[in-house]
Amino acid sequence: MPTDLPSLLVDIKPGIIDLGWGHPSPRLHPFEHVKEASSTMFSKGDNSPLQYGATRGYGPFLESLAVFLSGQPAYLPSVDPYNLFLTAGASQGLDLAATMYADSGDTVVVEEPTYFVIEKIFREHSLNVIGIPTDEEGLDTDALEGYLQNGLRPKFLYTIPTFQNPTGFSLTEERRLHLVELANKYDFQIFADEVYQLIYFDQKPPRPMMDYDRGNKVISFGSFSKILAPGLRTGWIHSSREVVEKLSDAALTFSGGGFNHYTSALIREVIDLGFLKSNVRTLREEYFSRAIEMDKSLKKHLGGLVSYSFPKGGYYFWLKFPKGFDSDIFLELAESCGVSYRPGNAFSESGKFSRYLRLTYTLFESDEIFEGVRRLGEAYEKS
DSSP states (O other), X not given: OOOOOOSOSOOOOTTOEETTOOOOOGGGSOHHHHHHHHHXXXXXXXXXXXXXXXXXXXXXXXXXXXXXXXXXXXXXXXXXXXXXXXXXXXXXXXXXXXXXXXOTTOEEEEEESXXXXXXXXXXXXXXXXXXXXXXXXXEXXXXXXXXXXXXXXXXXXXXXXXXXXXXXXXOOHHHHHHHHHHHHHHTOEEEEEOTTTTOBOSSOOOOOGGGGOOSSOEEXXXXXXXXXXXXXXXXXXXXXXXXXXXXXXXHHHHHHOSTTHHHHHHXXXXXXXXXXXHXXXXXXXXXXXXXXXXXXXXXXXXXXXXBOOOOSXXXXXXXXXXXXXXXXXXXXXXXXXXEEOEEGGGGOSXXXXXXXXXXXXXXXXXXXXXXXXXXXXXXXXXX
């Protein structure tokens, strides 16, 4: 019997170009590559992907992932598979790490603004969430140090160090070093959400946080949602052997075996066939082209009215409007003109970001992006 149950997470009102969704275009799903990888996997006659997997993850997958990451210009040249752990996506990995490294009532630190779901994830663990300011150089580690000197004792700090969501900024090398220094001095873990690390444009970003790790403080989260297909619900953690062992010994991990074992076996074939490498290159080129198109439309339809920095990678434009602008109130007018976005205060509980909104260039094609920004400019003229 047919129902009205939804099929996808994305939910866009008819007639709206919703530039708020950070999802890839359906055209960019590598359907044929995944199909060929599936055929290759089944042709081997190995049914082990249908069994419970090893707690840290399917060994051949971790080996292939290590080779892939080691070959990426924006990653590290020699990744050890023993430092990798299979997850069912970055969000699941973060949820597991929060369970293992903090207890109900503990304090944790996030950037302000930050990914709009993460505070909810941590509060569902009954954690006390404290926001630390950011600027164009990423998390303000001097401000963090001030909090720590005044008695703040977090169990962990959550950061998106590269092409941050929503601002698009990256943590500088100097601040990465300072952050690790503070983590060791004040004894907290660094949860580095690095899902955008490989999606850079014409200039490589700073090296991933594991390159700066001292004292086994960094836990880095990666995801195939951003570089292959989100429906695969697969990701990885890159950390010290000590951390990987701790996660592998978790009761949840042991009870069900490695997360998403079957899909990791499939992704291993995608990697070994060379499809993941080519897909990352395609996404970088496509998103760069779309970012350029969004920039052109912003200059044409909102030029001189908003300020922003052109992204060096990732998914986002972070727009700042004149004083008195309220992106929550403006949303209704924008949607009446056929465009939507994410209001600035969606990314912080502080209420300090009314003048800001986030636009994404990954879901829609270039012509739709240009038109969506035109509609945004039309709505602003009416406000």
